[in-house]
Amino acid sequence: GAGVSQSPSNKVTEKGKDVELRCDPISGHTALYWYRQSLGQGLEFLIYFQGNSAPDKSGLPSDRFSAERTGGSVSTLTIQRTQQEDSAVYLCASSFRGYEQYFGPGTRLTVT
Amino acid sequence: GIQVEQSPPDLILQEGANSTLRCNFSDSVNNLQWFHQNPWGQLINLFYIPSGTKQNGRLSATTVATERYSLLYISSSQTTDSGVYFCAVGRDTDKLIFGTGTRLQVFP
Numbered sequence: 001g002a003g004v005s006q007s008p009s010n011k012v013t014e015k016g017k018d019v020e021l022r023c024d025p026i027s028g029h030t031a032l033y034w035y036r037q038s039l040g041q042g043l044e045f046l047i048y049f050q051g052n053s054a055p056d057k058s059g060l061p062s063d064r065f066s067a068e069r070t071g072g073s074v075s076t077l078t079i080q081r082t083q084q085e086d087s088a089v090y091l092c093a094s095s096f097r098g099y100e101q102y103f104g105p106g107t108r109l110t111v112t
Numbered sequence: 113g114i115q116v117e118q119s120p121p122d123l124i125l126q127e128g129a130n131s132t133l134r135c136n137f138s139d140s141v142n143n144l145q146w147f148h149q150n151p152w153g154q155l156i157n158l159f160y161i162p163s164g165t166k167q168n169g170r171l172s173a174t175t176v177a178t179e180r181y182s183l184l185y186i187s188s189s190q191t192t193d194s195g196v197y198f199c200a201v202g203r204d205t206d207k208l209i210f211g212t213g214t215r216l217q218v219f220p
Binding site: 031033035042043044045048050056059089091093095097099100101102103105106108 | 143145147152154157160198205206207208209213
């Protein structure tokens with residue numbers, strides 16, 4: 001079956017602009033995670049959705065970052081007023097009931 | 113929070129050689145995964161192994177949860193094995209905490 005998909009694959013934006021990154025999880029997976037990978041910080045957790053529970057936002061680095069998950073499926077990560085330090089690869093993962101996680105190909109964000 | 117250490121940080125091998133990658137973690141976990149990040153950045157699932165031993169072709173993994181470590185064995189390495197290997201741990205259905213990875217280069 002289809003894996004996790006993310007769009008766009010690459011995004012270049014100017015400092016101060018807002019961006020939206022999309023994730024389509026594996027069909028039937030109840031849990032969805034966002035991570036980011038940057039040279040200085042490695043792979044770090046951002047936010048986690050599980051079913052209808054309140055999301056775990058403990059990894060979001062600032063209030064410029066937000067995410068939503070509509071209908072228990074697709075998720076959008078929004079970064080407002082982007083800064084250069086937001087440049088990274090943003091990775092989405094999904095899992096069935098929160099165990100083994102499967103990752104998408106990522107969105108490479110470059111803030112100029 | 114849980115700390116994850118991987119060793120060695122870098123590994124250079126000739127094709128056909130065997131290797132062992134290690135992952136140590138600082139607290140009890142019940143979720144542990146090994147990933148291979150290929151040169152295009154895709155994280156590929158290798159093993160979901162919170163405890164015990166599993167094998168898949170030339171790869172095998174062992175996790176000793178009581179001693180807080182996991183090992184990934186690569187036998188008869190091939191150039192396509194090159195990339196970064198990550199260990200990631202978690203509790204229950206929670207987020208994964210990643211190690212800093214082992215960068216493997218396999219030369220013909």
